[in-house]
Amino acid sequence: MWQATTAVATTPRGAEALASPRYELIPLTGVMEQASHLPRGATVTVTCSPKHGIDASLDLAERLAAAGFHAIPHVAARLVTSRSDLQRILDRLAAAGLDDVFIVGGDAPSPAGPYPGGRELLEDLDTLSRRPRRIGVPSYPEPHATIPPEQMQAALDVKNALADYTVTQICFDADTILSWLADQHDRGLRLPVYMGLPGVIDRMKLMGLAMRIGLGASTRVLRRQAGLASRLLGGSTYRPDALAEALVPAFDGPLAPALAGFHLNTFNQIAETATWAEATAATLHPCPPRDAGQAHTAAGTPAGYY
Numbered sequence: 001m002w003q004a005t006t007a008v009a010t011t012p013r014g015a016e017a018l019a020s021p022r023y024e025l026i027p028l029t030g031v032m033e034q035a036s037h038l039p040r041g042a043t044v045t046v047t048c049s050p051k052h053g054i055d056a057s058l059d060l061a062e063r064l065a066a067a068g069f070h071a072i073p074h075v076a077a078r079l080v081t082s083r084s085d086l087q088r089i090l091d092r093l094a095a096a097g098l099d100d101v102f103i104v105g106g107d108a109p110s111p112a113g114p115y116p117g118g119r120e121l122l123e124d125l126d127t128l129s130r131r132p133r134r135i136g137v138p139s140y141p142e143p144h145a146t147i148p149p150e151q152m153q154a155a156l157d158v159k160n161a162l163a164d165y166t167v168t169q170i171c172f173d174a175d176t177i178l179s180w181l182a183d184q185h186d187r188g189l190r191l192p193v194y195m196g197l198p199g200v201i202d203r204m205k206l207m208g209l210a211m212r213i214g215l216g217a218s219t220r221v222l223r224r225q226a227g228l229a230s231r232l233l234g235g236s237t238y239r240p241d242a243l244a245e246a247l248v249p250a251f252d253g254p255l256a257p258a259l260a261g262f263h264l265n266t267f268n269q270i271a272e273t274a275t276w277a278e279a280t281a282a283t284l285h286p287c288p289p290r291d292a293g294q295a296h297t298a299a300g301t302p303a304g305y306y
Protein backbone atom coordinates (compact mmCIF):
# COMPACT_ATOMS: atom_id res chain seq x y z
CA MET A 1 0.00 0.00 0.00
CA TRP A 2 0.96 3.64 -0.44
CA GLN A 3 2.88 5.47 2.23
CA ALA A 4 0.64 8.51 1.77
CA THR A 5 2.55 10.78 4.16
CA THR A 6 5.89 10.36 2.35
CA ALA A 7 4.33 10.28 -1.10
CA VAL A 8 2.41 13.52 -0.69
CA ALA A 9 5.54 15.33 0.34
CA THR A 10 7.83 13.92 -2.33
CA THR A 11 5.95 13.15 -5.54
CA PRO A 12 3.73 16.00 -6.75
CA ARG A 13 4.88 15.66 -10.38
CA GLY A 14 4.63 11.87 -10.21
CA ALA A 15 1.08 12.04 -8.89
CA GLU A 16 0.15 14.43 -11.67
CA ALA A 17 1.69 12.07 -14.24
CA LEU A 18 -0.33 9.15 -12.90
CA ALA A 19 -3.51 11.23 -12.90
CA SER A 20 -3.17 11.98 -16.62
CA PRO A 21 -1.60 8.98 -18.35
CA ARG A 22 -1.86 7.88 -21.97
CA TYR A 23 -4.36 5.01 -22.30
CA GLU A 24 -3.61 2.42 -24.99
CA LEU A 25 -6.72 0.90 -26.62
CA ILE A 26 -7.16 -1.99 -29.06
CA PRO A 27 -9.55 -1.47 -32.02
CA LEU A 28 -12.08 -4.13 -31.03
CA THR A 29 -15.89 -4.13 -30.86
CA GLY A 30 -17.24 -2.13 -27.92
CA VAL A 31 -14.16 0.02 -27.45
CA MET A 32 -15.97 3.35 -28.01
CA GLU A 33 -18.43 2.54 -25.23
CA GLN A 34 -15.58 1.43 -22.96
CA ALA A 35 -13.70 4.66 -23.74
CA SER A 36 -16.62 6.66 -22.38
CA HIS A 37 -15.34 5.67 -18.91
CA LEU A 38 -12.17 7.71 -19.46
CA PRO A 39 -11.75 11.29 -18.27
CA ARG A 40 -12.93 13.88 -20.79
CA GLY A 41 -10.17 14.79 -23.23
CA ALA A 42 -7.84 11.96 -22.12
CA THR A 43 -4.95 10.95 -24.33
CA VAL A 44 -5.71 7.62 -25.99
CA THR A 45 -3.53 5.58 -28.33
CA VAL A 46 -4.81 2.93 -30.73
CA THR A 47 -2.77 -0.21 -31.38
CA CYS A 48 -2.06 -1.51 -34.87
CA SER A 49 -1.95 -5.25 -35.49
CA PRO A 50 -1.64 -7.48 -38.57
CA LYS A 51 -5.10 -8.84 -37.74
CA HIS A 52 -6.94 -5.51 -38.00
CA GLY A 53 -4.59 -3.48 -40.25
CA ILE A 54 -3.60 0.18 -40.26
CA ASP A 55 -6.93 1.61 -41.40
CA ALA A 56 -8.78 0.08 -38.42
CA SER A 57 -6.41 2.04 -36.15
CA LEU A 58 -6.91 5.24 -38.14
CA ASP A 59 -10.72 4.77 -38.19
CA LEU A 60 -10.88 4.36 -34.41
CA ALA A 61 -8.44 7.23 -33.79
CA GLU A 62 -10.68 9.48 -35.91
CA ARG A 63 -13.78 8.44 -33.97
CA LEU A 64 -12.03 8.98 -30.63
CA ALA A 65 -10.81 12.42 -31.76
CA ALA A 66 -14.36 13.31 -32.84
CA ALA A 67 -15.52 12.29 -29.34
CA GLY A 68 -13.09 14.80 -27.82
CA PHE A 69 -10.12 12.61 -26.96
CA HIS A 70 -6.53 13.36 -27.86
CA ALA A 71 -6.12 10.36 -30.15
CA ILE A 72 -2.80 8.88 -31.26
CA PRO A 73 -2.87 6.00 -33.76
CA HIS A 74 -0.07 3.43 -33.90
CA VAL A 75 1.20 2.78 -37.43
CA ALA A 76 3.04 -0.51 -38.00
CA ALA A 77 5.81 -0.13 -40.58
CA ARG A 78 5.61 -3.77 -41.69
CA LEU A 79 1.97 -3.27 -42.73
CA VAL A 80 2.70 -0.31 -45.04
CA THR A 81 2.59 -1.60 -48.61
CA SER A 82 4.52 1.12 -50.48
CA ARG A 83 5.94 4.61 -50.32
CA SER A 84 2.71 5.98 -51.77
CA ASP A 85 0.75 4.04 -49.14
CA LEU A 86 2.83 5.86 -46.52
CA GLN A 87 2.05 9.20 -48.17
CA ARG A 88 -1.65 8.25 -48.23
CA ILE A 89 -1.49 7.50 -44.48
CA LEU A 90 0.24 10.83 -43.80
CA ASP A 91 -2.40 12.64 -45.87
CA ARG A 92 -5.20 10.87 -44.02
CA LEU A 93 -3.68 11.76 -40.63
CA ALA A 94 -3.30 15.40 -41.66
CA ALA A 95 -6.87 15.60 -43.01
CA ALA A 96 -8.22 14.19 -39.74
CA GLY A 97 -6.11 16.57 -37.64
CA LEU A 98 -4.27 13.65 -36.03
CA ASP A 99 -0.89 15.27 -35.45
CA ASP A 100 0.69 12.70 -33.12
CA VAL A 101 1.47 9.15 -34.27
CA PHE A 102 3.26 6.16 -32.72
CA ILE A 103 5.43 4.32 -35.25
CA VAL A 104 6.23 0.67 -34.53
CA GLY A 105 7.84 -2.12 -36.54
CA GLY A 106 4.82 -4.31 -36.01
CA ASP A 107 4.29 -8.01 -35.46
CA ALA A 108 3.72 -9.08 -39.10
CA PRO A 109 5.94 -12.09 -39.84
CA SER A 110 7.18 -10.42 -43.03
CA PRO A 111 6.96 -6.84 -44.35
CA ALA A 112 4.07 -6.11 -46.75
CA GLY A 113 6.14 -3.42 -48.47
CA PRO A 114 9.46 -1.58 -48.36
CA TYR A 115 9.69 -1.07 -44.57
CA PRO A 116 11.11 -3.93 -42.47
CA GLY A 117 10.85 -1.81 -39.33
CA GLY A 118 9.95 1.49 -37.73
CA ARG A 119 13.51 2.72 -38.18
CA GLU A 120 13.41 2.37 -41.97
CA LEU A 121 9.96 3.97 -42.20
CA LEU A 122 11.09 6.96 -40.13
CA GLU A 123 14.16 7.44 -42.30
CA ASP A 124 11.96 7.53 -45.41
CA LEU A 125 9.25 9.65 -43.80
CA ASP A 126 11.84 12.36 -43.38
CA THR A 127 11.82 12.78 -47.18
CA LEU A 128 8.00 12.97 -47.51
CA SER A 129 5.56 15.82 -46.87
CA ARG A 130 3.06 16.19 -44.03
CA ARG A 131 5.18 14.87 -41.18
CA PRO A 132 2.97 14.67 -38.06
CA ARG A 133 3.85 17.25 -35.42
CA ARG A 134 4.87 14.54 -32.95
CA ILE A 135 6.17 11.03 -33.57
CA GLY A 136 6.67 8.42 -30.85
CA VAL A 137 8.65 5.16 -31.00
CA PRO A 138 8.95 2.13 -28.70
CA SER A 139 11.99 1.36 -26.56
CA TYR A 140 13.00 -1.68 -24.57
CA PRO A 141 14.17 -1.83 -20.94
CA GLU A 142 14.36 -5.61 -21.38
CA PRO A 143 15.82 -7.36 -24.42
CA HIS A 144 13.44 -7.94 -27.35
CA ALA A 145 12.50 -11.60 -27.87
CA THR A 146 14.16 -11.90 -31.29
CA ILE A 147 15.89 -8.67 -32.35
CA PRO A 148 19.46 -8.50 -30.95
CA PRO A 149 20.12 -5.71 -28.40
CA GLU A 150 22.81 -4.05 -30.57
CA GLN A 151 20.36 -3.77 -33.47
CA MET A 152 17.65 -2.35 -31.19
CA GLN A 153 20.11 0.16 -29.73
CA ALA A 154 21.27 1.20 -33.22
CA ALA A 155 17.62 1.71 -34.24
CA LEU A 156 16.94 3.79 -31.12
CA ASP A 157 20.05 5.87 -31.75
CA VAL A 158 18.73 6.70 -35.25
CA LYS A 159 15.24 7.43 -33.89
CA ASN A 160 16.80 9.68 -31.25
CA ALA A 161 17.30 12.19 -34.06
CA LEU A 162 14.08 11.50 -35.99
CA ALA A 163 11.35 11.02 -33.37
CA ASP A 164 9.94 13.20 -30.59
CA TYR A 165 9.34 10.80 -27.71
CA THR A 166 9.53 7.15 -26.74
CA VAL A 167 7.27 4.73 -24.85
CA THR A 168 8.86 1.81 -23.04
CA GLN A 169 7.70 -1.72 -23.75
CA ILE A 170 5.81 -3.36 -20.86
CA CYS A 171 8.26 -4.44 -18.17
CA PHE A 172 7.21 -5.71 -14.76
CA ASP A 173 10.33 -4.67 -12.89
CA ALA A 174 10.79 -1.03 -11.85
CA ASP A 175 14.55 -1.34 -11.19
CA THR A 176 15.08 -2.64 -14.72
CA ILE A 177 13.19 0.36 -16.12
CA LEU A 178 15.04 2.88 -13.94
CA SER A 179 18.51 1.50 -14.64
CA TRP A 180 17.71 1.37 -18.38
CA LEU A 181 16.65 5.03 -18.17
CA ALA A 182 19.85 6.04 -16.43
CA ASP A 183 21.91 4.11 -18.98
CA GLN A 184 20.07 5.68 -21.95
CA HIS A 185 20.50 9.12 -20.40
CA ASP A 186 24.26 8.51 -20.21
CA ARG A 187 24.27 7.41 -23.87
CA GLY A 188 22.61 10.67 -24.91
CA LEU A 189 18.92 9.75 -25.32
CA ARG A 190 17.13 13.05 -25.82
CA LEU A 191 13.62 11.65 -26.36
CA PRO A 192 11.25 12.22 -23.42
CA VAL A 193 10.20 8.83 -22.02
CA TYR A 194 6.67 7.63 -21.26
CA MET A 195 6.93 4.58 -19.03
CA GLY A 196 4.72 1.76 -20.36
CA LEU A 197 2.81 -0.10 -17.65
CA PRO A 198 0.26 -2.89 -17.90
CA GLY A 199 -3.18 -1.84 -16.70
CA VAL A 200 -5.53 -3.71 -14.35
CA ILE A 201 -5.84 -7.06 -16.11
CA ASP A 202 -6.59 -10.67 -15.34
CA ARG A 203 -3.27 -12.36 -14.64
CA MET A 204 -3.86 -15.33 -16.90
CA LYS A 205 -4.87 -13.07 -19.77
CA LEU A 206 -1.80 -10.91 -19.19
CA MET A 207 0.44 -13.97 -19.10
CA GLY A 208 -0.95 -15.15 -22.44
CA LEU A 209 -0.46 -11.72 -24.02
CA ALA A 210 3.05 -11.49 -22.62
CA MET A 211 3.99 -14.78 -24.28
CA ARG A 212 2.43 -13.74 -27.57
CA ILE A 213 4.08 -10.30 -27.82
CA GLY A 214 7.39 -11.59 -26.49
CA LEU A 215 7.80 -9.71 -23.22
CA GLY A 216 10.93 -10.17 -21.12
CA ALA A 217 11.98 -12.11 -18.05
CA SER A 218 10.24 -9.72 -15.64
CA THR A 219 6.97 -11.41 -16.69
CA ARG A 220 7.79 -14.00 -14.02
CA VAL A 221 6.16 -11.73 -11.42
CA LEU A 222 2.82 -12.84 -12.83
CA ARG A 223 3.59 -16.43 -11.95
CA ARG A 224 5.04 -15.67 -8.54
CA GLN A 225 2.11 -13.53 -7.41
CA ALA A 226 -0.62 -15.80 -8.77
CA GLY A 227 -0.83 -17.57 -5.41
CA LEU A 228 -2.77 -20.68 -4.57
CA ALA A 229 -5.52 -18.81 -2.72
CA SER A 230 -6.33 -16.55 -5.64
CA ARG A 231 -6.20 -19.48 -8.08
CA LEU A 232 -8.67 -21.39 -5.91
CA LEU A 233 -10.91 -18.35 -6.01
CA GLY A 234 -10.98 -18.61 -9.77
CA GLY A 235 -8.28 -16.27 -10.99
CA SER A 236 -6.75 -13.03 -9.90
CA THR A 237 -6.24 -9.58 -11.24
CA TYR A 238 -2.89 -7.89 -11.83
CA ARG A 239 -2.64 -4.29 -10.63
CA PRO A 240 0.45 -2.22 -11.40
CA ASP A 241 0.68 -0.96 -7.78
CA ALA A 242 4.26 -2.06 -7.20
CA LEU A 243 5.42 -0.45 -10.46
CA ALA A 244 3.59 2.79 -9.73
CA GLU A 245 4.89 2.93 -6.18
CA ALA A 246 8.48 2.57 -7.38
CA LEU A 247 8.23 4.72 -10.53
CA VAL A 248 6.11 7.69 -9.39
CA PRO A 249 8.93 9.12 -7.22
CA ALA A 250 11.25 9.19 -10.27
CA PHE A 251 9.27 12.20 -11.53
CA ASP A 252 10.68 14.20 -8.65
CA GLY A 253 14.18 12.70 -8.72
CA PRO A 254 17.31 13.13 -10.85
CA LEU A 255 15.78 11.37 -13.87
CA ALA A 256 12.75 13.67 -13.88
CA PRO A 257 13.90 15.79 -16.86
CA ALA A 258 13.94 12.63 -19.02
CA LEU A 259 10.39 11.60 -18.10
CA ALA A 260 7.26 12.57 -20.02
CA GLY A 261 4.61 10.49 -18.25
CA PHE A 262 2.95 7.09 -17.99
CA HIS A 263 1.46 5.00 -20.79
CA LEU A 264 -1.07 2.42 -19.59
CA ASN A 265 -1.54 -0.67 -21.76
CA THR A 266 -5.20 -1.29 -20.95
CA PHE A 267 -5.82 -4.28 -23.28
CA ASN A 268 -9.30 -2.69 -23.26
CA GLN A 269 -9.79 -3.17 -19.51
CA ILE A 270 -10.39 0.54 -19.74
CA ALA A 271 -12.75 1.40 -16.87
CA GLU A 272 -10.81 -0.76 -14.37
CA THR A 273 -7.48 0.74 -15.42
CA ALA A 274 -8.75 4.35 -15.38
CA THR A 275 -10.34 3.87 -11.95
CA TRP A 276 -7.08 2.45 -10.65
CA ALA A 277 -4.99 5.33 -12.06
CA GLU A 278 -7.29 8.01 -10.66
CA ALA A 279 -7.61 6.38 -7.23
CA THR A 280 -3.89 5.73 -6.95
CA ALA A 281 -3.01 9.26 -8.02
CA ALA A 282 -5.56 10.61 -5.50
CA THR A 283 -3.82 8.80 -2.64
CA LEU A 284 -0.69 10.70 -3.67
CA HIS A 285 -2.22 14.15 -3.50
CA PRO A 286 -5.29 14.00 -1.30
CA CYS A 287 -5.83 17.78 -1.50
CA PRO A 288 -5.59 18.55 2.24
CA PRO A 289 -7.44 21.56 3.71
CA ARG A 290 -6.14 24.98 2.68
CA ASP A 291 -4.42 25.87 5.96
CA ALA A 292 -2.28 22.74 5.63
CA GLY A 293 -0.66 24.55 2.71
CA GLN A 294 1.29 26.73 5.16
CA ALA A 295 3.05 23.80 6.80
CA HIS A 296 6.35 22.48 5.53
CA THR A 297 7.83 19.01 5.79
CA ALA A 298 11.29 18.31 7.10
CA ALA A 299 12.51 18.18 3.49
CA GLY A 300 11.22 21.68 2.86
CA THR A 301 8.47 20.67 0.46
CA PRO A 302 5.25 22.55 1.18
CA ALA A 303 2.77 20.03 2.58
CA GLY A 304 -0.51 20.19 0.73
CA TYR A 305 1.23 21.29 -2.45
CA TYR A 306 -1.34 19.06 -4.05
Ligand SMILES: NC(=O)C1=CN([C@@H]2O[C@H](COP(=O)(O)OP(=O)(O)OC[C@H]3O[C@@H](n4cnc5c(N)ncnc54)[C@H](O)[C@@H]3O)[C@@H](O)[C@H]2O)C=CC1
Nearest residue numbers: 103104105106107116117118119120138147151152155169
Ligand atom coordinates in the same frame (compact mmCIF):
# COMPACT_ATOMS: atom_id res chain seq x y z
N1 LIG B 1 6.68 -1.92 -28.12
C1 LIG B 1 5.63 -1.88 -28.92
O1 LIG B 1 4.68 -1.12 -28.68
C2 LIG B 1 5.60 -2.72 -30.12
C3 LIG B 1 6.59 -3.62 -30.40
N2 LIG B 1 6.58 -4.40 -31.48
C4 LIG B 1 7.65 -5.39 -31.67
O2 LIG B 1 8.90 -4.78 -31.70
C5 LIG B 1 9.61 -5.02 -32.94
C6 LIG B 1 10.49 -3.86 -33.19
O3 LIG B 1 9.75 -2.73 -33.44
P1 LIG B 1 10.30 -1.29 -33.12
O4 LIG B 1 10.60 -1.17 -31.70
O5 LIG B 1 9.35 -0.35 -33.74
O6 LIG B 1 11.72 -1.22 -33.83
P2 LIG B 1 12.09 -1.32 -35.38
O7 LIG B 1 10.95 -1.77 -36.18
O8 LIG B 1 12.72 -0.04 -35.77
O9 LIG B 1 13.13 -2.49 -35.34
C7 LIG B 1 14.51 -2.37 -35.06
C8 LIG B 1 15.29 -3.02 -36.18
O10 LIG B 1 14.94 -4.41 -36.26
C9 LIG B 1 14.35 -4.72 -37.52
N3 LIG B 1 13.11 -5.47 -37.31
C10 LIG B 1 11.89 -4.98 -36.92
N4 LIG B 1 11.00 -5.96 -36.80
C11 LIG B 1 11.64 -7.08 -37.08
C12 LIG B 1 11.23 -8.44 -37.11
N5 LIG B 1 9.98 -8.80 -36.80
N6 LIG B 1 12.17 -9.36 -37.46
C13 LIG B 1 13.42 -9.00 -37.74
N7 LIG B 1 13.86 -7.72 -37.72
C14 LIG B 1 12.99 -6.78 -37.41
C15 LIG B 1 14.08 -3.43 -38.23
O11 LIG B 1 14.41 -3.55 -39.61
C16 LIG B 1 14.94 -2.38 -37.53
O12 LIG B 1 16.14 -2.12 -38.21
C17 LIG B 1 8.48 -5.30 -33.87
O13 LIG B 1 8.82 -6.00 -35.00
C18 LIG B 1 7.56 -6.08 -32.96
O14 LIG B 1 7.99 -7.40 -32.79
C19 LIG B 1 5.54 -4.27 -32.34
C20 LIG B 1 4.52 -3.42 -32.13
C21 LIG B 1 4.46 -2.59 -30.99
Ligand SMILES: Nc1nc(=O)c2c([nH]1)NC[C@@H]1CN(c3ccc(C(=O)N[C@@H](CCC(=O)O)C(=O)O)cc3)CN21
Nearest residue numbers: 026028047048049050051052107169170209213214265
Ligand atom coordinates in the same frame (compact mmCIF):
# COMPACT_ATOMS: atom_id res chain seq x y z
N1 LIG C 1 5.33 -6.91 -29.80
C1 LIG C 1 4.40 -6.04 -29.42
N2 LIG C 1 3.36 -5.79 -30.21
C2 LIG C 1 2.41 -4.92 -29.84
O1 LIG C 1 1.44 -4.75 -30.61
C3 LIG C 1 2.56 -4.24 -28.62
C4 LIG C 1 3.64 -4.55 -27.80
N3 LIG C 1 4.56 -5.44 -28.23
N4 LIG C 1 3.77 -4.02 -26.58
C5 LIG C 1 2.83 -3.10 -26.05
C6 LIG C 1 1.54 -3.15 -26.73
C7 LIG C 1 0.60 -4.28 -26.44
N5 LIG C 1 -0.17 -4.36 -27.67
C8 LIG C 1 -1.15 -5.28 -27.97
C9 LIG C 1 -1.16 -6.51 -27.38
C10 LIG C 1 -2.15 -7.43 -27.68
C11 LIG C 1 -3.13 -7.13 -28.59
C12 LIG C 1 -4.19 -8.13 -28.88
O2 LIG C 1 -4.22 -9.17 -28.30
N6 LIG C 1 -5.08 -7.81 -29.84
C13 LIG C 1 -6.18 -8.63 -30.30
C14 LIG C 1 -5.70 -9.82 -31.05
C15 LIG C 1 -4.95 -9.43 -32.26
C16 LIG C 1 -4.36 -10.63 -32.98
O3 LIG C 1 -4.70 -11.77 -32.69
O4 LIG C 1 -3.52 -10.36 -33.86
C17 LIG C 1 -7.14 -9.05 -29.24
O5 LIG C 1 -8.11 -9.72 -29.62
O6 LIG C 1 -7.01 -8.71 -28.04
C18 LIG C 1 -3.12 -5.89 -29.19
C19 LIG C 1 -2.14 -4.98 -28.89
C20 LIG C 1 0.30 -3.37 -28.58
N7 LIG C 1 1.67 -3.25 -28.17
